Amino acid sequence: MVDFAVGTLSDLSRMALLAQSDGGSFWLPPPESVSSWAVDNVFYYILYLSYFFFALIFAVLVLFVVRYRRRPGVEAVKTATHSTLLEAVWSLIPLGLVIIMFYAGFVGYVELRSPPEQAYEILVTARKWSWQFTYPDGTMATDLHVPVGEPVRLVMSSEDVIHSLSIPAFRVKMDVVPGRYTRTWFQAKQPGKFDLYCTEYCGTGHSDMLASVVVHQREAFDAWLVEAGDILGNSATPVEAGEKLFRLHGCGSCHSTDGTPRIGPTLKGIFGETHRFSDGSSLAVDENYVRQSINEPGAKIREGYKNQMPTYKGRLSNDEITALIQYLKSLDGG
């Protein structure tokens, strides 16, 4: 029992140390965007007020319990049962403090919701359960690469359910809603790599819907953009290009490559297999079948699965589909 208590206490102190090991404070991650003040200043204002009022309540409570504990022969002393002045004071002082809180939060919110006009625009598509970032030149990526020191505006939409894009280090969070566009923005202070989460519950893969934000110097960003923009040209083999495309389009959210069934069937070692379909027919897997399944996912549904896949017709070129097929072939049983 004592060991357990000591262990828990040392865990508590580890928590305090760990919380600060990334350069942030105990409460907040390090402020990595130029707008971080909009959250942090008012956060600390409320935090210190909360410390003060909690300490006050705790101290008064302990003082009263100790001082006025029930003792034989000592009766409670009759005191005033109300005091308009006292009650007005402890209503009006908090009222004044929360009005300041509201105003500071409002000013911060305006900052977080007002991107500068010349911001660099990146389109964000959220779907179960991956992110896709599309750049002005048509380049697409699964991680969010941005240049340092420039305002970046995200224009976001969802293909299925509501998601939410959260980058704690940048103090950014905005829901991504099907059927409408939402916007948010940030400007990174220094190069580095930061976490991006989905924060609106979206089903099975919600906690896997993660991405990185990679902040580059402008030259490195431009170089990345050129490389990422031409997947086929920058890959040594079609298999390598196919693997990049597989990740980029989020195929792995539903189709595993290690044999485990997910929302859709696994794609491991399918070449050479014969698949049975829900209409009772069957077919040996070949290139044309895979191609059809990408362009018209509803044409042949594997037995035991439902048609949940969106069509990729027009979103993948012939060369890209060929690369994907080569990649799938490489996933043989061995």
Next chain:
Amino acid sequence: MATTVDGKTADFPTDRGPLNYLNCDRGILSWAFTLDHKRIGLMYLISIMASLGLGGLFAMLIRVELAHSGQQIVDENTYNQLFTLHGAIMVFLFILPGIPAALGNFVLPIMLGAKDVAFPRLNLASYHLWVIGALFFLLALVTGGLDTGWTLYVPYAFQTDTRVLTAGVGAFILGFSSIFTGINFVATIHTLRPPGMTWFKMPLFLWALYATAIIQVLATPVLGITLLLLAAELVLGIGIFDPTKGGDPILFQHFFWFYSHPAVYIMILPAMGIMSEVIPTFSRKHIFGYRFIAYSSVAIALLGFLVWGHHMFVSSQSSLASTIFSLLTFSVSIPSAIKVFNWLATMYKGSIALDTPMLYALSFILLFGIGGLTGLFLATLSTDVQLHDTYFVVAHFHYTMVGGTLIAFMAGLHYWWPKITGRMYNEFWGRLCSIGVFAGFNLTFFPQFVMGSRGMPRRYHDFPEKFEIFHFLSSIGAFLMGLAMLGVLIYLLYSLFKGRRAPANPWGSATLEWQCSSPPPKENFAETPSVSDPYDYDHIKYDPEKNCYYRVN
């Protein structure tokens, strides 16, 4: 029967009559179709505590899964069902009906010196509906579960394979159960107050139940309509909320929170009412600022209708709407702060006894204090952007709903246990477990504030390694709290068989329910008791021989 009044001193009845509400009628039907508010209250109490046990079991499984990163005991889909069912069961089956329908049902008429509520049949119908609603929840649980989160957000709710419709029907029926209780309490408090008990001479628990009942009657129909629209969309495919059919998913969130935010006050107001009874009793001091507390209950009930949009600051709701909702939200914080200061002032120069109900009341002040203060971060526009849908929110609402409502329920349960069952529980184990609950609760939920403000999203089956330590501590705390709650169950059950017989007034309270025997006779009072100030302890004296309190005039 038991309330003997002889001349000058109206002794508190320490001898029970041979018959009380528990043994006056026998047989299962005498319970299932009883019109006695005490029996209905007791059946509610057993039912909601069973729900608490089930919801608590799910909470434990969640904390086992989250003790370390990576998969521990369940896969993603099962985990999603666990947190959904934990939330739905705790909200709809435990917290919402917990204090009003169980403790309130038992205590309210006796506090008024009345024989029953105004509409006993409606009261029974309310309980029967609760049972039917709960059965629908169980049906959903065994036929495929539910994985939408208790909030049922669309369009996810349209795309899941789980039993949204069954659970929705259950919540719809439970809503009517809640409305019936509300109507009954409003009517009872208006019409059955005894001569001499004006509005401002009512015990504050009744003010709290009255304010709660107003919300139950006005807000719950909106939940019903929302669920009907959801069902219409699921069954008939009309496009109200589904964006692929031209609907608006954000509209659903507005409808949902238009009920569910006021519902938060259905959960917390009765808890505050219990505080206003327990703290004066165990301090032997008149409540401080009676009118401020009474008015603040009503103010919270009314202002609570105007703040639902603070759940939607990052939903794509307009920035102007968010700004107005933020401002209005702060207006609710003031009445809550007033109550905390008033309870503290009540203890000033009192004679404070640290019996189990009072230990829970002191826990409430501290935990609800943290819950309220952390609410300020979420009401503030810019900080909410950082904290929304993170563990900070999870910690905040557990500090108010568990640290507030559950702790107050525990205070009320221990306070009225002698009255309800006629038995005293073991005070040592009572105090020990209350301290265990307090310590375990803080260890569970305080680390969640820190990981939340550092970005840990809620409803995650797995998490990055940097959050490992917070989750691990949280899981240890949950087990400590679970163990303490188990201890409570054991000593309470034990007390039913071996506990000391309870006197009519074991704590020295001045409200009317302590003027009838423990447990009360079927009709509560042989004659209408005389009404005096519910917080005047001058006439309540202690009898050390019988270890109880009696009344002198």
